[in-house]
Structures are given as structure tokens and as C-alpha cells.
Amino acid sequence: MTSVWAVIWAILGALVDVRRWVPKSWREWLGWFAMTAVAIGVAVAADLHLWPRVGALHLFDLAFSGPTAWLYGGHAGP
Amino acid sequence: MVQISRYQLILILIWTVLGTGIVTMPGTIAQFTLRDAWISSFGLLLGAVMCAAIALAHVRLFPGRTLTQAAIDVLGPVFGRLYGIWYLAYGFVTMATVGREMSAFIGISVLPNTPDFLLAAIAFAVSMYLSYLGLEVVARVNEFIVPLSVLVSPILLLLAIRLFDPSPFQPFLGDPVSAAWRAAVVPAFAYGLEFSIALQWVPALRTPRTLPWDILIAGAICAFMLAALVTLTIGVLGDPARYLNYPVLELVRAIRQGKFVERLDTLYVMGVAITLVIKLAAFQLAVGEAVKDVSGSPERTWIPVPVALLGWSLSNYLFRNVFDLTNFILRDVPSYFLVTVVLLPGALYAIRALQEAKARRRLPST
Numbered sequence: 001m002t003s004v005w006a007v008i009w010a011i012l013g014a015l016v017d018v019r020r021w022v023p024k025s026w027r028e029w030l031g032w033f034a035m036t037a038v039a040i041g042v043a044v045a046a047d048l049h050l051w052p053r054v055g056a057l058h059l060f061d062l063a064f065s066g067p068t069a070w071l072y073g074g075h076a077g078p
Numbered sequence: 079m080v081q082i083s084r085y086q087l088i089l090i091l092i093w094t095v096l097g098t099g100i101v102t103m104p105g106t107i108a109q110f111t112l113r114d115a116w117i118s119s120f121g122l123l124l125g126a127v128m129c130a131a132i133a134l135a136h137v138r139l140f141p142g143r144t145l146t147q148a149a150i151d152v153l154g155p156v157f158g159r160l161y162g163i164w165y166l167a168y169g170f171v172t173m174a175t176v177g178r179e180m181s182a183f184i185g186i187s188v189l190p191n192t193p194d195f196l197l198a199a200i201a202f203a204v205s206m207y208l209s210y211l212g213l214e215v216v217a218r219v220n221e222f223i224v225p226l227s228v229l230v231s232p233i234l235l236l237l238a239i240r241l242f243d244p245s246p247f248q249p250f251l252g253d254p255v256s257a258a259w260r261a262a263v264v265p266a267f268a269y270g271l272e273f274s275i276a277l278q279w280v281p282a283l284r285t286p287r288t289l290p291w292d293i294l295i296a297g298a299i300c301a302f303m304l305a306a307l308v309t310l311t312i313g314v315l316g317d318p319a320r321y322l323n324y325p326v327l328e329l330v331r332a333i334r335q336g337k338f339v340e341r342l343d344t345l346y347v348m349g350v351a352i353t354l355v356i357k358l359a360a361f362q363l364a365v366g367e368a369v370k371d372v373s374g375s376p377e378r379t380w381i382p383v384p385v386a387l388l389g390w391s392l393s394n395y396l397f398r399n400v401f402d403l404t405n406f407i408l409r410d411v412p413s414y415f416l417v418t419v420v421l422l423p424g425a426l427y428a429i430r431a432l433q434e435a436k437a438r439r440r441l442p443s444t
Contacts, residue, residue: 015207020379021379021380021383022380023375023380024377024380025375027373027374027375028373028375028377028380030373031369031372031373031375031381031384032380032384035369035384035385035387035388036384036387036388038388038391039384039387039388039390039391039392040391042388042391042392042394042395043391043394043395045395046195046391046394046395051398056396057396057397057402057406057410060406060410060414061409061410063410063414064409064410064411064413064414064417065409065410066413067413067416067417068263068408068409068410068411068412068413068414069409070413071263071267071412071413071416072259072260072263073256073259073260
């Protein structure tokens with residue numbers, strides 16, 4: 001019985017071993033915080049339905065719909 | 079570092095491209111042409127050829143380096159990292175697109191009452207753990223699903239062939255060339271250019287010199303599989319294929335053999351879900367390498383959690399519905415990918431070639 005619990009704890013420990021998942025140097029912490037902060041901000045914005053009038057997709061459209069239309073041979077869509 | 083073989087690399091590339099390819103591409107192709115849809119599928123080969131050319135330059139100029147490491151080598155730490163951030167944006171947007179394609183597909187096909195963000199969360203969590211375990215594990219998972227797909231796919235295709243009607247393809251090559259080309263744009267420039275993520279795995283390849291050939295082999299296999307699937311889908315569904323978001327799903331739903339063989343779409347949805355998770359894991363691995371290079375970190379075990387979290391958040395935020403997603407893929411992705419994974423890396427390699435030529439000219443005079 002003891003060995004079964006030992007195996008379960010070993011599996012759990014390997015999965016949720018926090019020491020292996022956390023950053024160590026300040027550069028790693030900076031990257032970790034930057035990505036996590038953007039992720040939380042974006043998740044909150046999605047939850048509160050905060051979509052600006054000129055959103056990311058609009059910016060992509062402004063920058064790339066023209067060249068893509070050229071790839072289609074001058075037709076923007078079907 | 080544990081390295082992967084050519085066979086494993088080819089398998090990862092096939093599922094990376096076909097993961098969403100079999101869900102989205104037949105629908106986008108059918109919007110432009112039905113008669114010439116089969117030939118438009120070979121647009122995927124054009125994307126593979128472009129990626130192979132870029133890979134050839136990469137493995138000659140930067141053996142054993144990732145694309146983002148190469149950018150830092152050529153442009154220096156500041157501008158090189160700026161390119162790295164641009165590449166990260168590409169990786170996250172692609173991950174968000176794949177994640178949203180998956181949550182929309184699963185939501186529409188089998189779990190209509192489950193919130194899409196929850197479906198995406200499960201997919202991102204699984205793929206996060208896969209990417210935490212590393213490229214070799216992802217490669218082994220790929221190897222595991224190949225026998226299953228080799229067994230199931232031909233059965234589905236053979237059962238569907240009974241319903242095939244060649245009339246949607248007549249007259250043969252009857253649509254104008256421009257329609258076939260427009261239908262080939264998404265396979266060539268959106269999905270075909272996804273082969274370039276292999277550049278982020280160069281240090282983990284057992285034989286990096288063969289990378290261009292491996293991309294071409296994977297591209298050819300994907301193109302033939304897509305052409306067969308598109309031909310069958312249009313032959314079975316006919317004109318309505320133009321108006322369906324997921325025509326292959328309807329093709330599989332149409333299969334019925336007696337009273338006992340029906341509703342095989344559950345098998346298809348399970349297969350698509352597996353391949354999409356593998357695709358997400360592949361992109362998380364490529365993005366993880368870019369994060370490692372940009373942050374100058376020697377470790378990668380801290381990277382999967384924030385990468386998966388951001389990919390998941392973006393997938394929920396960027397695309398509110400399937401229309402947003404399809405519009406983005408049709409209108410923006412082709413030139414966005416062309417710039418990010420062909421033109422900018424091409425400029426990097428040109429700069430490195432010039433730097434090497436200058437260095438060679440200086441050597442005799444010193």
C-alpha cells in the first residue's frame with residue numbers, strides 16, 4: 001500500500017514540481033511576468049467585452065489585406 | 079539534448095500542417111472553385127518549396143542554430159531580439175488561430191453547450207504539458223497516432239467513395255486559371271508556410287542538413303492527402319460544399335452502411351482533436367525556443383506555462399466567432415506569413431551572406 005502512495009506522490013510531484021516550473025534569473029522572471037500580465041489583461045478584456053473600435057484584427061487588416069489582395073491577383077475575396 | 083529522427087520530423091510536419099488543414103482548407107478552397115479544387119490543393123507544395131528554400135539557406139549559413147538565434151547573430155542583440163519579438167507575435171497569433179479553430183470546431187460539431195473558452199483551455203493545457211516534455215515526446219505521440227490514422231482514414235475514405243459523383247468536376251479544368259490560383263493562395267501561403275516552424279527545432283534535429291528535403295517530402299504527402307480529401311468531399315457533397323464551414327465533417331456524416339455503421343463523425347472529431355493538440359504543442363515548442371532565445375535563458379522548463387496561458391487568452395480575445403477567424407485566414411494570413419517566415423528570414427540570410435563575403439574579401443589583405 002505504501003508503495004502505491006509513493007508512486008502516486010511521485011507522479012504528482014513530477015507533474016506539479018513547482019521548482020522546475022518557476023523562472024530563476026531576473027531575465028526569466030521578466031519574460032514570465034510580461035507574458036502572464038498580457039495574458040491576464042487580455043482574458044479580463046475578453047470577459048468584460050472590451051473590444052476597442054480599432055482592435056488587433058483591424059490593424060492586421062490594415063497592414064496585410066492589401067498585399068494579400070495582390071496575392072489573389074487583385075481580388076480581396078471569393 | 080534529445081534529438082529527433084527524419085521520420086519523426088516528417089510526421090510532426092505533416093500533422094502540424096494537416097491538423098487544421100483538413101478542417102479548414104477544403105472549405106476555403108471550395109469558396110473559390112469546385113471544378114479545379116483538386117489542383118488548388120497542390121498550392122500546399124508551393125508553400126513547402128518556399129520553406130525548403132529558406133531551410134536550405136538556414137542550414138548552410140546557421141548549422142545548429144534556431145531562426146531567432148540566427149537573427150540575433152546577424153542583427154545583434156537589440157535588432158535581433160526585435161525580430162525575435164516579431165516572431166513571437168507570429169507564433170502567438172498562429173497559436174490563437176489554431177486554438178480558436180479547434181474550440182469552434184469541437185463546439186459546433188460535438189459539444190454545443192460547452193463554452194468555447196473551456197474547450198480551448200483543455201486543449202492548451204494538454205499541449206502545454208506535451209511541450210513541457212519536449213520535442214522528442216511530441217514526436218513519439220505523433221508516431222503513436224500514425225497507425226491509428228492509417229487504419230481509420232482509408233476505411234472512412236472507402237466508405238465515402240460509394241457516394242462519389244464526378245459531375246461537379248465536369249468540364250475537366252473548366253474554371254478559369256485565376257479561380258484555381260485564388261483557391262490555392264490559402265493552402266500555399268497560410269498552411270504551406272507553417273512548415274517553416276521546423277527552423278526553430280534545428281538544434282534538436284539529428285540530421286539538420288536534410289531539413290529542406292524533409293520539408294519537401296512532408297509537403298508532397300500533405301498535398302496529395304489534401305487533394306484526395308478535397309476531391310472526395312466535393313464529389314460527395316457537390317455544390318453545397320461552397321457554403322459549408324466544415325465540409326469534411328459533412329462528408330463523414332454522410333457515410334452510412336446498413337444499420338450499424340453510421341455517425342462516424344465522432345471518430346473524425348476525435349482524430350481532428352488529437353492532431354490539433356499536437357499542432358498546438360508543435361507551435362508552443364517553436365515559440366518556447368523563441369522565448370528562450372529572446373530572454374537569453376539557458377532553461378526552457380519555465381516557458382510552457384506563460385506561453386500556453388497567453389496563447390489561450392489570445393484565442394478567446396482575438397476571434398469572437400468563426401467569421402472573424404475565416405476572414406483573418408483569407409484576408410490577412412497569406413501575406414503576414416509570407417513576410418514573417420519567408421521575406422524577413424530571406425533578408426537575414428542575404429545580410430549574413432554579404433557579411434561572410436566581406437569577411438572573405440578582408441582576409442587576403444590582412
